[in-house]
Amino acid sequence: MTSVTTAIQLVTREQAQNQRVTTCSSALAEDPWVIDREVQPTYGPGASMADPAPLSSPRQGELPEEYRLATDEELDLRILAAKATLGDRAVILGHFYQRDEVVQYADFIGDSYQLARAATEKTRAEAIIFCGVHFMAETADMLSRPEQAVILPNLAAGCSMADMADIDSVTDCWEDLAELFGTEPDDDGRVPVIPVTYMNSSAALKGFCGRNGGIVCTSSNAAAVLEWAFQRGQRVLFFPDQHLGRNTAKAMGVSVEQMPLWNPRKPLGGNEEATLQDSRVILWHGFCSVHKRFSVDQIDKARADFPGVRVIVHPECPMEVVDAADESGSTDYIRKAIEAAAPGTTFAVGTEINMVNRLASEHPEHTIFCLDPVICPCSTMYRIHPGYLAWVLEALVAGTVLNRITVAESVASPSRVALERMLAVQPRPVQP
Numbered sequence: 317m318t319s320v321t322t323a324i325q326l327v328t329r330e331q332a333q334n335q336r337v338t339t340c341s342s343a344l345a346e347d348p349w350v351i352d353r354e355v356q357p358t359y360g361p362g363a364s365m366a367d368p369a370p371l372s373s374p375r376q377g378e379l380p381e382e383y384r385l386a387t388d389e390e391l392d393l394r395i396l397a398a399k400a401t402l403g404d405r406a407v408i409l410g411h412f413y414q415r416d417e418v419v420q421y422a423d424f425i426g427d428s429y430q431l432a433r434a435a436t437e438k439t440r441a442e443a444i445i446f447c448g449v450h451f452m453a454e455t456a457d458m459l460s461r462p463e464q465a466v467i468l469p470n471l472a473a474g475c476s477m478a479d480m481a482d483i484d485s486v487t488d489c490w491e492d493l494a495e496l497f498g499t500e501p502d503d504d505g506r507v508p509v510i511p512v513t514y515m516n517s518s519a520a521l522k523g524f525c526g527r528n529g530g531i532v533c534t535s536s537n538a539a540a541v542l543e544w545a546f547q548r549g550q551r552v553l554f555f556p557d558q559h560l561g562r563n564t565a566k567a568m569g570v571s572v573e574q575m576p577l578w579n580p581r582k583p584l585g586g587n588e589e590a591t592l593q594d595s596r597v598i599l600w601h602g603f604c605s606v607h608k609r610f611s612v613d614q615i616d617k618a619r620a621d622f623p624g625v626r627v628i629v630h631p632e633c634p635m636e637v638v639d640a641a642d643e644s645g646s647t648d649y650i651r652k653a654i655e656a657a658a659p660g661t662t663f664a665v666g667t668e669i670n671m672v673n674r675l676a677s678e679h680p681e682h683t684i685f686c687l688d689p690v691i692c693p694c695s696t697m698y699r700i701h702p703g704y705l706a707w708v709l710e711a712l713v714a715g716t717v718l719n720r721i722t723v724a725e726s727v728a729s730p731s732r733v734a735l736e737r738m739l740a741v742q743p744r745p746v747q748p
Contacts, residue, residue, distance in 0.1 A: 319415065319417060338690050342361075344362060344698070348360065352376045352379070362696075363606040363692050379707060380707065385464045394706045395702060397710060404441060404714055406445060406712055407445070408421055409425075409447065410422030411452065412571075413694050414670065415701075416673075417701070427535070428535075429515070435466075439464075443466075444467065446468055447700050447705065449473045451515070465720050470701070472699055477557055477604045478516045480556045480602035481521060481600050482518070482521075489580060490553070493553065493592070494509075509551055510551075511524065511552075512542070512554050513555055513556070514554075517532075517726050526729075530734055534738070538560055538564040538631070539567065540742060545708050552597050555600030558600060559633060560601060576591050577601055607629075607666065608633075610634075610637050618685075626643075626662065627663075628645065629667070630644065630650070632648070639685075650671075654679055662684075666688075
């Protein structure tokens with residue numbers, strides 16, 4: 317199957333001719349270093365292109381010309397040669413959503429939970445090259461050995477969801493909740509609120525959770541983490557993704573009425589005191605722009621076009637989409653469900669297009685397609701390109717570490733507390 321990058325280039329030419337197929341932005345056909353030159357920080361073309369990037373977003377300097385001008389074949393040879401020279405000194409981690417042209421070089425591929433574990437296990441490597449986004453590289457730095465260098469090939473590979481909750485806004489919320497609920501535990505020893513941050517958040521917010529009795533979760537272990545939190549707290553403050561929090565808690569029996577949304581721009585998050593007092597989960601006003609694109613109409617069309625289709629979506633999708641699907645689960649759950657299915661199954665999948673296309677290529681015994689008919693990859697994952705990978709690898713061969721991601725120990729120490737709690741909570745066993 318054609319890679320997403322190649323498909324975008326073909327579709328862009330097709331759009332210019334007869335508009336038969338579409339991408340969400342023709343700028344996706346451009347090389348990412350074109351976006352790096354923009355004056356204002358931006359997530360770039362793709363699902364997050366309408367999300368405003370904070371002025372403090374990391375910026376990527378211009379990639380040297382030799383990498384910008386190199387052909388795909390030349391970059392392939394240079395990456396493979398550098399990997400061979402470095403051997404066990406360097407390990408490349410790749411997220412499921414990464415483009416095929418990059419993930420093909422990964423020594424380990426996984427979701428954010430699996431990559432967090434991998435960062436603790438790749439102890440022999442001097443450098444961890446993280447083909448993902450900024451918050452993932454931060455996590456790898458905090459969980460790896462101090463002498464290991466964690467490298468993000470393109471510093472501009474951020475995450476719009478992670479940026480929707482910042483440390484100042486969350487701290488203000490926490491202080492408001494402490495004023496409302498107090499801080500004393502109830503008769504069962506449960507404190508008024510336990511903070512839970514999704515892995516898709518900054519190191520500062522992971523540190524906040526570590527300092528305040530909280531924990532980190534991923535889409536793989538969100539239910540187990542909420543169980544952990546409910547054992548210790550009367551309610552949970554869940555950030556930054558409202559949809560993962562809502563879908564997970566609803567499946568555990570928490571009513572939607574007990575899950576108010578906290579808008580950091582409004583007093584008390586836009587809620588009445590009584591609503592917050594009755595809450596079980598307070599959801600932050602954040603979301604994933606990739607998974608927000610999926611709709612019930614898309615599911616209805618898939619069922620009409622393919623009777624008997626099996627619809628699987630990611631729990632970052634809106635609640636009505638998760639409710640309309642046959643099942644929901646993390647990227648690893650989706651992968652395992654497809655692997656375990658009887659040959660000839662038709663799947664409509666609601667998650668990032670690079671992963672869906674890769675699954676379709678790996679499983680020709682099935683019919684697999686993305687629910688969203690528009691090609692619109694994760695904007696920030698798409699900022700990683702083989703040119704950047706070749707650049708950082710060849711620098712390592714020459715003895716230079718580029719784009720190192722480091723987290724100050726004052727932040728890393730409490731963050732590790734929250735991350736270690738997460739790693740100690742085993743995801744619920746699921747049978748796809």
